[in-house]
Amino acid sequence: MRVPASDGRVIGLSGRALDRLMPMHLWLNPAGRIVHAGRKVRKLGGGALAGRPMEEVLEVRKPRPVRSLAELLLLDGQRLEVRLTAAPDLRFKGQAVSLPAGGGAVLDLSLGLSVVEAVSRFDLTLQDFAPTDLAVEMLYLVEAKTAVMEEYKRLNRRLNGARIDAEERAVTDTLTGLRNRRAMDGALAQMVAAARPFGLMHLDLDHFKQVNDSLGHAAGDHVLQEVGRILLEETRTADTVSRVGGDEFLVLFDGLADAARLTAIARRIIARLERPMPFDGTLCRVSASIGATLSIFYDRPDAERVLRDADAALYASKHKGRAEVSLARGGN
Amino acid sequence: MHGLINRSIQCFVQDTYGAPAWRRVAEAAGVGPEGFEALLSYEDALTERVLDALQAYLDKPRDMVLEDLGTYLVSHPTREGLRRLLRFGGETFLEFLHSLDDLAGRARLAVPELDLPELTLVAHDGGRFTLVSAWHMPWAAPLVMGVLRAMADDYGALVLLEPETGAPEHIMITLLDSRFAEGRAFALGRA
Secondary structure (H helix, E strand, O other), X not given: OOOOOOOXXXXXXXXXXXXXXXXXXXXXXXXXXXXXXXXXXXXXHOXXXXXXXXXHHEEEEEOOOOXXXXXXXXXXXXXXXXXXXXXXXXXXXXEEEEOHHHOOEEEEEXXXXXXXXXXXXXXXXXXXXXXXXXXXXXXXXXXXXXXXXHHHHHHHHHHHHHHHHHHHHHOEOOOOOOEOHHHHHHHXXXXXXXXXXXXXXXXXEEOHHHHHHHHOHHHHHHHHHHHHHHXXXXXXXXXXXXXXXXXXXXXXXXXXXXXHHHHHHHHHHHHHHHOOEEEOOEEEOOEEEEEXXXXXXXXXXXXXXXXXXXXXXXXXXXXXXXXXXXXXXXXX | OEHHHHHHHHHHHHHHHOHHXXXXXXXXXXXXXXXXXXXXXXXXXXXXXXXXXXXXXXOOOHHHHHHHHHHHHHHOHHHHHHHHHHHOOOOOHHHHXXXXXXXXXXXXXXXXXXXXXXXXXXXXXXXEEEEEEEOOOOOHHXXXXXXXXXXXXXXXXXXXXXXXXXXXXXXXXXXXXXXXXXXXXXXXXXX
């Protein structure tokens, strides 16, 4: 049997059937009044809508404002943007089709992106959506994605905490809590790149080996920690204090450009280090030799050169005897 | 195995039997002190070791442990999210049963690498069904059974659930009364 083409044929659907297929439809008569409204539109539109004129219940905004049924019919089949008077902040998608023989129109609406807001505000249930409507899948996805994003945020916070810890450990000398060699290299490179004036001090303990040999490693460790504490007390927070070897320390003074001050600080540090340090019922006695330099001694300070000169000055101090301070004058 | 599943097992043990119980199980299975991360992947063998350690610790058969886990996943107050997602499956327990065929697909929509059991519901006469599960791990059925038991309570439905003898991946379901009790409230929109 041949099935005739569907174009031009008309089917009849009961209001109930229309309700099920399109829970958000409005059936309009030729005068533009509502004959019947789908279950979901009634929920959203504030109750019984039958008999009321279309323009009282809704407003078609796009593709252009509509003031009558005739104007709506001109937009037959087009994508519409519609607002309901009862919920003017929600944007609906819609499409209208004309009924045969000038019988009015059917306007079908969809919640579009307003669905998340609308289900809460109007307490919509699964029955308010046609089984073929993907809105429920969308609600499901929104909720699932929110839960997953929360997990990602938690993971991120944990990883970020671990990263900060690891970074801190990577630049810290575990015994003294001072910065380490890597941190000092970084701080010095920054200072050079920013062309800020700075002072650099290379300090090496005297008699440390004797403390270690005669009183043991615990005493040696205690002395190193005390030296760290003293160096921190004698410097400012902007300065960088690091332990770069067994009993070797580097101190970087931010903004320092005065040779007399640098020497005075060095002498004060030595004086404090020479005070006997009590440990486990005995006294540990150490001193220190210091080599230092200033960035202003150089036309174009270079980290490697400055470090080398401070080291050479330290060597000179050691050579002169203990507890000496030598200044490298630089020069290019 | 996806971290979400491992993490669920960890939370189940912590919430049900306490933090010390989890530490014992984790130690026996070789899980680090940081536990499982929900968004990372782990070797299947590690999950197996955790379940082995858990059933030894609780001195219970594996199937019973898994059923308890399944029940916990939807009924424990801290697991409200999963219960809600499952309730999106339908208005009634019957609709929910039919939505189980979509479960793995829905999970993949949200978390593409999450591999849940593929479930197929076969309807027989008289409100009887067979739920067939297929998974890369052999223990989907008891886990799903626990979930079904809790969801039946959630919908207020009276059901009979039994494993099918000789077919470990089949669950026999008899829906006796879909409106047996009040059930728990569910709104599509989050309050």
